[in-house]
Amino acid sequence: MSQDFSRQNLRGRSFKGQNLAGANFSGADIRGADFTGAELTSANFNHAQAGLQHRWIVGLLITSCLLLAISGIFSGYSAYFITLILDRKNAENFSAGLTSLIVVTIFFFTVIRKGLVLGLGAGLASGIIIGAIIGVTTKTGFGAVIGVGVITASVTAIGAFAKAFAVALAMSVAEFIGGFIAVIVAIAASFIAATTVAQAGSFVINGNIPGYVAGAIAVFSSYIGWSAFKKSQEDSWISSFATTFATTRGTSFRNANLTKAKFCQALLKSTDLRSSILIDTCWHKARKINDIRPGITYLKYEQLREVLVTGQGQEKIFDRQDLRGVNLKGANLTDASFIGTELSHANLQEADLSRAKLVQTQLNGTDFTGATLTGAYIEDWNITTNTKFDGVCCEYVYMRLPTTDNPNPHRKPDNRHEVFAPGEFGDFIKPIFDTLDLYHSQGVDPRAIAISFKQLAENHPEADLRIVGMEVRGEDKFLLRAKTAAMTDKSELSAEYFEIYNQLKTLAQQELQALISEKDSRIRSLETMVVTALQSPKFYAQTYSNQGDTMSQSPKKESHFNLQGAQFGGGLVNADTVTAGQIGGNITNYNPEQKQNLAQAAAEIEQLLNQLSQTYPTATTSEKMTVVAKAVDEIESNPTLKARVIGALKAGGTEAFKELIDHPVVNILLASIDGWQDAE
Structure with missing residues (x-):
């Protein structure tokens, strides 16, 4: 049973290190009280008076x-x-x-x-x-x-x-x-x-x-x-x-666990909150919150303190701030900006986030239950299976930030006369929970990307990192998307990846090349994939449903194909089931010679991959890259085979060639050699 200290005179009392979870201190006089290191989960300090005696x-x-x-x-x-x-x-x-x-x-x-x-x-x-x-x-x-x-x-x-x-x-x-x-x-x-x-x-x-x-x-x-x-x-x-002087003898919550504690209308003058755990802590209408000693907690942000007290945060800018665990339940955050902000495990229940900028925002375990997200910009936001979207009110979202030329970029649903039905936004967004989006905004370096991703995969084999997409955005922006294991902490993976990447970018080209030489050919294979993606306007991805801004209004099976040089008519069909009568347009058949060349080249490549797989395993992404690198070396050392492969790609297209090869690394291989036909 929780302890009841409500309305008591507790001035100068020591509760240091005590377990007071769920205790009731509402209306109590806690001036000068010492709660250092105490367990105060779900404690009630509403209307309490803290500070100096x-x-x-x-x-x-x-x-x-x-x-x-x-x-x-x-x-x-x-x-x-x-x-x-x-x-x-x-x-x-x-x-x-x-x-x-x-x-x-x-x-x-x-x-x-x-x-x-x-x-x-x-x-x-x-x-x-x-x-x-x-x-x-x-x-x-x-x-x-x-x-x-x-x-x-x-x-x-x-x-x-x-x-x-x-x-x-x-x-x-x-x-x-x-x-x-x-x-x-x-x-x-x-x-x-x-x-x-x-x-x-x-x-x-x-x-x-x-x-x-x-x-x-x-x-x-x-x-x-x-x-x-x-x-x-x-x-x-x-x-x-x-x-510092004013809080020396004030109320101390230093190192205390204040998870889900309540300080509504509490007087907090001269209160020490350094190193305290403030997950889902309520500060609504707290008084003198600007006179506390916050340390490195999120309370160090003056603008945020105002929003926590008043609930009014419209048009406020919180870009790149660490707001993990913050409680903004019911806050008005319309048009607020959270670009690159750490909001993992934050409480945003019933918050109004209309037109909010949630670009590259970390949202692992964030609770959006009952929140409003209509018109929000969600470019490259990092959501996980722990992010809650129950009862979200959302009519439409934008997958990109607005520009002068395009104020409503990549709207979903695509039809501007349609909106998400109640509860439909959760179904729309759910399929991208398990992807790690590594967004490079400037100075894209394919070598550094290749080394960084391989190092990340080796450091975290439990994450089961698998590349599922690469996308070029504008002149100097690049997105690498990888699928991960269900319970992976993508925030930590992203931070570690960019730490490695930024360190590598500071190296001279000679040092970077030397580093690549020390590694195996898997890095060179991934580097080739990145270079190919950067040199081509296409978006390469393995067959994967509902990825980012390629998602449609309702879940469907959707694949992304390279149509350059293809001879198919009628376009592509995205549906669960399709009958022959539903396909329109003309279908061009290959002549016997083209069929034979295409089949022969595909058979040789499949045989080569099978041979290599007997020597090299293909269980992880890194192992698959090794097989691909070896295959590329073999093909390049055989001019006749390389010419046959290039001819097959030009005649039938990448997708037709891919359909004839039954091997788990075929997607990565074709991405690696995709530039050969252009070079020819």
């Missing part, structure tokens, strides 16, 4: 105020150096003051535009350059002027960082009121410190002027802190630094 909030605010007071001293020194410009009687002081004013101006201008780090660099550089120029121009000790410029840049940067961190910390702990108080303290401390420093000098400048200058510096520094708290891109590291 009051004593730690007070302690951090005191720390923030101390930092502000210290930073005020640095601001006072900056102001002091600037006010040296008022000493017209001393040329060296005037030069130093002018340099300091320019350095501070450049520093803050750069900080506001580019961030604190670049601001420090610009301040130090300008201190040296401007100091040298002014020192030489005014004929004062330019070494001293440079020194003042560098010191001014340094103390201003240190003071600005301390003030920015203190403000960001105060805002993280006490929100707006704490930040406002921090700014007031910063200005007051800077004014007092600057006046004190000025009056302690060897001469007395109007005591209020340094305070005014220091107050201005404090305002700019406080703005940096506010900007960092608001997660500005340039100074987000300051906010992260402050968040």
Whole structure:
């Protein structure tokens, strides 16, 4: 029986490493509680209050105020150096003051535009350059002027960082009121410190002027802190630094298993979620989710956090983000983009994905139950037998991304006046569950493809990789499609393949050729297949039903044939059963000589393949490639046989030749020699 902690005061309690699966913490005060490494599967934290206990909030605010007071001293020194410009009687002081004013101006201008780090660099550089120029121009000790410029840049940067961190910390702990108080303290401390420093000098400048200058510096520094708290891109590291301090004594879920846990309307300020397992975790209407410490979990994406809380993600871009296990149940994701996104095991139940871009999206085990996919773009998405499509609402999909010239590319169903019937989309998409689609978007290298695929097949014999299709798309795009065993993790296979492929592409041609020489002829055979596919506009595939954008509205038996040079009339028929009366057009018969040549060449090739099969096995793809490579070598070493094969291909076509050969590697062989007739 699950434990019930609902509405209890659990502040500071330790649940470290405990099994609390299914426990009820709804409405509980868990500020400062430690759930590190706990088992919290299906736990209920709805309306719970996480974060820091009051004593730690007070302690951090005191720390923030101390930092502000210290930073005020640095601001006072900056102001002091600037006010040296008022000493017209001393040329060296005037030069130093002018340099300091320019350095501070450049520093803050750069900080506001580019961030604190670049601001420090610009301040130090300008201190040296401007100091040298002014020192030489005014004929004062330019070494001293440079020194003042560098010191001014340094103390201003240190003071600005301390003030920015203190403000960001105060805002993280006490929100707006704490930040406002921090700014007031910063200005007051800077004014007092600057006046004190000025009056302690060897001469007395109007005591209020340094305070005014220091107050201005404090305002700019406080703005940096506010900007960092608001997660500005340039100074987000300051906010992260402050968040680290703010969550040190906050509620900790570090390394906890929060699979299917619920945090609806929970207060999550100053909560540590580093390395936690967040599969199917619900964050709907959670409060202060931007003030957590997310680590490398998907909560690190600010835009995603907003969608998790509000459920509104229309037109948002999540391209190439790792969102494994995310819960977007019922979210409005119309026109959202998930190109190359990792969405495996995500909960997309009842989500509206109308016109969403699911291109090359990893969807292993993703749950689309009851989701809307009408108008979605599903080019090369990676679905598996574990992907759920129960009750999906989908009238039509597109197999390609839209372009200016073709805004509705490769629509399915093909007839734009037809739509999928209820439940029909699942039947339409099911046949491609067990294919691994390796999509190459640029710089296609046949050698690297051949080596990478062979290496992948050798590394994972249990995957039973079998090439079923190659397709050229555009000028520099290539799709290699392979069938796999039913329970294969295609996401891991794809990642490993492209890791090998990208490494090989960085090698020089000589190194790549040397690597091929070390391997066997199976690589050269696959390389020949890829080159043949790239040089031909045809799509080569073994007989395989419902592949990608070749799928029709309802399941049928569909084959892809090379019709170049064929003499058949009436076209091709795709149906479960066909009677002779259903075929129209004229059928051209071969003359006796053509029949004899075709049959003789086919018989010789079949005999050759059978002989080779006795020596070399053909159980796996790699073994079949070995047989094909040996057969190609044998044919090329026999000019008479090669000429007969080329003549047969030209006269009868590839498909007619294929029908006369009964051997499991005939498809791969014909793909390897397909370019011979063009070369002739």
